[in-house]
Amino acid sequence: MTTSATRVLALLEILQNGGTRTVADLAGRLGVDERTVRRYAGHLLELGVPVESVRGRYGGYRLAPGYRMPPLMLTDEEALAVLLGLLVTRRAGPVTASGAASESAAAKLRRVLPKALGRRLEALLETADFTARPRPAEAREAGLLLALAEAARDRHPVALAYTDRTGRRSDRTVRPYGLVAHGGRWYLTAADPAAGEAEVRTFRLDRVNGVTALPGSFETPAGFDPVAAVLDGLARTPWAHEVRLRVMADERHIRRHLPATVATLSPLPSDDGPDWTDVRLRAERLDWIPGVLAALDRPFVIERPAELRELVRSLARRLDEYAADPAPHSP
Known part of the structure; x- marks a missing residue:
């Protein structure tokens, strides 16, 4: 506009x-x-x-006296698309505290819609929910997101105040290439000349403490894909445990318990035998994985790490104890 x-x-x-x-x-x-x-x-x-x-x-x-703005004329599908967009924003990557902006925008939308359509959308709000809970967000993230988006569009460098995953704070000058929403968070892909002229880094928006626009300009590499850069950067992040499994199940069954944001799956070739899938994931803790394997309810082989096998055995022993026949009741 x-x-x-x-x-x-x-x-x-x-x-x-x-x-x-x-x-x-x-x-x-x-x-x-x-x-x-x-x-x-x-x-x-x-x-x-x-x-x-x-x-x-x-x-x-x-x-003129008595004049009122007419109702916002949207089709049912258009109104549903806008309202769902606001709801998903609160879950997929909030950038305002407690999703207040999304809630107020949705309220304004409902106020100007025709009454019949407004009642139908109210029913959706009262009955719909999401499996993923929204993460806490800080209102400052909205300003950071807009500033970085402008810098990426206009191709000018910025100074970042950043805190990494270990808590170390640093000031650096980067060339922002693009912004990506993934797993409920916003990420910035940017070239970091201090780490090497061609080095592309991924920065979590909630760890950015300040942004300052700088003079100058740059060119984004031809064919650069911000989404691929973010996923590759996350894949290279060091984790405490590298987990590799083989599960006798197809990808569709495994994905019910291990989404793409958690694990990578590769089908294993078989000669008319049962389907096996190679499962790889990275985790800071192993204690949640035995429960997921139990929920899969399919044969599996733990290739690494060895300590995961003991955790699974420990869970199996506990389940066996829980399932034991109850002791006779003494009168």
Whole structure:
């Protein structure tokens, strides 16, 4: 939306608050001259908005008495698409504290929709839920996201204040290539000249403490894929445990318990035998994996690490004890 269009809408919003507004007052609030205010009022008249011109010492502009903005005319599918987009934003990668911006935007949308459609969307809000809980977010992330997006689009470097996964703080100058939402978080892909002219790094947005735009420009490498860069960077992140398994099940069954964000799967060739799948994942802790293997309810082989085998055996012993016949009840 152009700046002039934004200001025309701002003029309409001011006038909807009621009363007569002088041209001088409107010019000051919109940051334009009085001639431009008159032109904006003409634009509103062309759009069918009944703007009245009031002459005299205290004259200016006002809306015709009784005028109200018409309901927002969206089809059912359009309204559903917008509302679901707001709901998913709160779950997939929030950038405002507690999803307050998404909630307020959804409330405004519902207020201006026709009543029948509004009631249907209310039913969706009351009955729909997500399996993934939204992570806590800080309101500052919205400003960081917008600043980095602008820098990536305009191709100018930025100075980052960053805290890595070990808690070490640093200041660095990077060339932002793109932003990616993944696993409920936002990531920045950027070239880090200090680490090597061609070195591309991945930075988590919630670990960025400040962004400062710098002069200069750069070119993004031809064919660069930010999503592939983020996934590759995450795959290279060192973890405490490298886990490799073979499971007698197809990918569809395994994915019910190990999503793509957790494990990589590769089918293993077989000569008319049962399907086996190679499962690889990285984890900081192993204690949650035995329960997942039990839930799979399929034969499996643990290739590494050895300590995972003992954790599985320990779980098996506990389950066996839990399933034992109860002791006779003494009278």
